[in-house]
Amino acid sequence: MADSEKLKEKLSLYLSTLSESAQKLLLRSLESGEREGKSDAASMLILAALRNVLREDEPLVTLNNFVREEFFKPSQPFISAIDHVAKQKARISPTSIDKIWTWVERDVATAEQQERLKMPCNGMDSKDIAGRSMMMRDELLQASNRKIKTMMREIGGEQKLASQLGGRNVYEDMLEVLAASDNLKPLLPVISKLPDEILSWSSPEGEEAYGAVCKYIQQSPMKSPWVFSAITSRLAAPRLRVQVASKLAGSDDAIQIAATVYSPAIHQVFADLEAYLTAFETQFKDNSDLDALIASLASWRNLAKAVETELEIPSQSPWGKALSGMKSRLSEILKNEVESAPGLMRKALKAPKSGSDEHYDENVIADATKAIQIFYHAERMKESLALNGPVTRSRKELDQSFEILSTSLVDRTRQAKGDDVATCKALGEAAISFARQIVDENYANALQRQLKAAASVPELKVAEA
Structure with a gap:
């Protein structure tokens, strides 16, 4: 042995x-x-x-991973791209998934089930994993329903359950997660007719998908939120979400659509608008993740453009008032950033005083990058947000200042010595990034070529020496 x-x-x-x-x-x-x-x-x-x-x-893979996937599989078509501010029927916020699973593991699963969830699956046969996962999924679904029914009989049980889960919205999302399978089954014939991506409702694939959606709603009008939710991830552009409602209702008048069973499609769009705006406001205050900030702003802009392009929305209608309120909130933030963009850009790329070294301030570059990227989106919705004046003034300043500073930076890069060589290179990278937002990709590429050529001059001098 x-x-x-x-x-x-x-x-x-x-x-x-x-x-x-x-x-x-x-x-x-x-x-x-x-x-x-x-x-x-x-x-x-x-x-x-x-x-x-x-x-x-190999990293350790436990049964937990597979059981969780099975538990939420029927919910996948109804999970939204962003957390909603208020619960929207048939739309499950993505962060609710983690919170619900934590509750299931902690408060629903027995000690024996918790141990089974920890079982390593590395090297295990896939059929064995699938069988165990589905068995545990069924056990935990049944146990979750039993626990909810028990708690709901208690005084204050609903509030206690919401507290355990992390909020009222998560509680309501959990109820829909547990009912997702029942809501998904009748939708499977519709989903099976959907291509991975719908580019247009007038394409052959789009017409077939539209016909399936229309037939389903005619047969089950009260279930329309579920079908609109399920098709959202398959739509290539935000306008298609609005178009499907107006096409079904036979009108682009928001008041008329609001009175039909097709209104949930627009309610879901407005829930997303509010979610993206709230995320933008939060990210702006946190001042931490610029990419996430700009992504939220871009998503709001594209969705708002789809609504305004595809619908006639009277200003005094509920949807009109909601959109107007969001625009006011957004305009207040964007106006300050738009007006500060030229000054921050000049401060970031300014030439040093005679005899001084080049200077790269990471914080100033970050502030300028943020303001210029926000300006890019604000300019594309200046009329909608009543920002014509601030955007026009800033555009004029940006064009004049950037042309002068970019030309100056090329010359400074060509003449740079010592530590200034690396500093000019970093400033050049920032300028190229600014150029993409202030002008366009072609201008940025041309500037990049000029800076590269200018940077080769100090290198040649060093080589010759």
Whole structure:
């Protein structure tokens, strides 16, 4: 026995010295022999040792991962792209998923089930994993429903449950998660007719999808929120979300659509608008993630443009008032950023005083980048947000200042010495980024070529010296 263990240890040590590609090639060969019944005792010993070596390099995967996936699988078509401010029927906020699963693991699963969820699945047969996952999913779904019914009989049970989950919205999302399978089943014939991406409702694929949606709503008008939610991720552009409601209602008048069973499509769009605006406001205050900030602003702009392009919305209608209120909130933030963009850009790229070194201020560059990117989006909705004046004035300043400063930076890069060479390179990268937003990609590429050529001059001088 001792000799056998020593042999396994030596074998594992040797196999671990092989490259990953060699290990996998050997594994495929040995597994092929195993399947064909050609393996002898030595081959099986090597195969077992090799699997152990490969397993040690793999991250641990537990049954929890697979059970969670099965638990939320019916909910996937109804999970929105962003967390909603207020609960929207048939739309589940993405962060609710984590909170609901935490509640299931912590407050629903028994000690024995919690242990099963921790079971390692590395190397386990996929059919075995699937069988165990579906069995546990069913157990946890039933247990979740039982727990909810028990708590709802208690005084203040609903409030207590919402507190356990992390809020009222999460509680309502959880109820829809538990009912998702029932709501998904009748939708499967519709979903099966949807292409991965719908580019237009007038295309052959779009017409077939529209026909399936129309038929479903005619048969189950009160279920329209679920079908609109399920098709959202398949639509290539925001306008298609608005178009489907106006096409079904036979009108682009918001008041007329609001009185039909097709109104949930527009309610869902407005819920997303409010969510993106709230996310933008929060990210703006936090001043941490510029990419997320700009993504939220861009999503709001594209969705708002779709609404205004595809619908006639009287200003005194509920949707009109909601849109007007969001525009006011957004305009207040954008106006300050738009007006500050030229000054921040000048401060970021300004030439040093005579005899002074070039200076790169990371914070100023970050502030200028933020303001210029916000200006880019504000300019594209200046009329809608009543920002014509501030945007026009800033556009004039940006054009004049950027042309002067970019020309200056090319000259400074050409003449740079010592530490100024690296500083000018960093300033050049910032200027190229600004150019994309202030002018366009072609201008940015031309500036990049000029800066690259200018940067080669100091390098040649050093080489000649």
